[in-house]
Amino acid sequence: MNYKKILENWNKEYGKVSIEWSKLQEILDIDDYPYFVSIVNELEHTNVLKKYSPKKNGRNPSLFMKYKLIVEENDYxxxxxxxxxxxxxxxxxxxxxxxxxxxxxxxxxxxxxxxxxxxxxxxxxxxxxxxxxxxxxxxxxxxxxxxxxxxxxxxxxxxxxxxxxxETCEPIAYYSVSKGSPQNVLIIENQDTFYSIRKYIKTVSKNVLGIEISTVIYGGGNGRLPSINEIEEYTEEYISNINNTFYYFGDIDYAGISIYESYRERNIDKIDWVPFKEGYEYILDKVVGDSRAIEDINSLPVTKDGQKDNRKGIFMDFFDNKYQQKIENILSERKYIPQEALNFNDLISYDKEFSNE
Incomplete structure (x- = not known):
């Protein structure tokens, strides 16, 4: 192994000459400490390294705390x-x-x-x-x-x-049942829910939980939502029309809420995205809230590891106290509701209930 060459390459990459003994061991990638000591002594003997600190590292055999790489002067x-x-x-x-x-x-x-x-x-x-x-x-x-x-x-x-x-983005998946403006546009975080609502407005009705939706856009998953500039670039003009109302629907967890808030802030100069409140309230009531409730908070899935509470309060302001409390109760227990809690059958059931009123 050419340890001199390894150190020369490190110097070229980082422009440094002083190295602590532990960093030197990391650079040379030598786990065996006695062998590492013998290599350092050899590099000192051949004028590749010299001591840079009189203090010792306290190990046996000992090394100096810091060394200096002797760089050959180049003719530049x-x-x-x-x-x-x-x-x-x-x-x-x-x-x-x-x-x-x-x-x-x-x-x-x-x-x-x-x-x-x-x-x-x-x-x-x-x-x-x-x-x-x-x-x-x-x-x-x-x-x-x-x-x-x-x-x-x-x-x-x-x-x-x-x-x-x-910058380019992945092609934007969207579906429209109307090319008129103004219209209501719904961007959906996850793929399954996108397909269910797309299927619903295509085959049943534009009335989605009481809101007439003419266009659905797939957000791309993993928090990668297309910017309004990308929507303008990759869809038709009637979709990005500033007179439209734009809704967002994602998971009820720290990540989903933070995605919405940061997305809204990035695009607020052109379009004011609002939460699809009807969708959020429906799954809250369905899962933990009213006569349709199928679970309690303790039985909800646990929030994915690494999620932090980076909320700014924007999302919660769209809900009344009743739903704010439900959301806080879920988040405080490190639980979440995926938007997939809303499925095609729910939309059908709501439509029948709505039609009979």
Missing amino acids: LDYIKEIDYDLAPELDKSYYKQKLSTYERDRQDILAISNYIKNKKHLLNTSISTNERSYEVFRREKRIKQKGINTIMKNLGLDEDFFNYY
């Missing part, structure tokens, strides 16, 4: 010339002229950026997708979003939006 004259005369004039060169070892580490990406600016800058007049621009600049379709590129661009004096690209 060629790099200085390259920075001064070969890089695109639009780039700020001051940082890398002072950090030549960092320039050596970042050189491949810097040259790709420089060559693109010198030869293809006119292509920046047209916005294209992230991966398309990344391949155009770096010949690697993922590179532009990978670790380190934003820092390199900052070091070169380039803004984050310099490359004029846009």
Whole structure:
């Protein structure tokens, strides 16, 4: 194993020379402590490392608490010339002229950026997708979003939006029974509920728990909801019409509520999404609340691990005290109700009950 090379590569990546003994053991990836000590002693003997702290680590055999990597001085004259005369004039060169070892580490990406600016800058007049621009600049379709590129661009004096690209999303699944506006649009967090309500408005009625729904949108699951800009981009104009009323329906748990609140805040400048209160109240009554109740709170599923209470209070303000208390009781017990508690048969039953009134 070439431990000297491992340390040189670490230095090039992080630009550091001082290393605590425990970090050194981690970098060299040696679990056997006595063998690790012998390697450190060998690296000291061959002038790769030297002690950087007089204190010992208290182990037997002992090592110094900190070591310094002895970096060989490189002749950076060629790099200085390259920075001064070969890089695109639009780039700020001051940082890398002072950090030549960092320039050596970042050189491949810097040259790709420089060559693109010198030869293809006119292509920046047209916005294209992230991966398309990344391949155009770096010949690697993922590179532009990978670790380190934003820092390199900052070091070169380039803004984050310099490359004029846009993010793409998964195709948006939606179904409409009407192309008129204004209309009511319902975005649904989970796939099963999306399909059930889609089936219902397609085959039975637009009246969903007393609200006339003309369009349903699948939110994508895992908290990944399409932004209003993405809805504008990937659906028809009548869906994103600002005169529409937009509803959101998700799970009753910390995550589901936080998804709604952060989503509403991100899009509030264009559209005010409101909770699909009728859906939430229906499943609360169905599961824990009135004559239709099929469970009590103790029998509800436990909230998934890692969920935190990041609520801002926006969601709860849409409900009266009765339903606020029900929701708080569920959350305080670390329980939840999935939106799948509302199924196709429930919609049919409600429709019959509603029609007979």
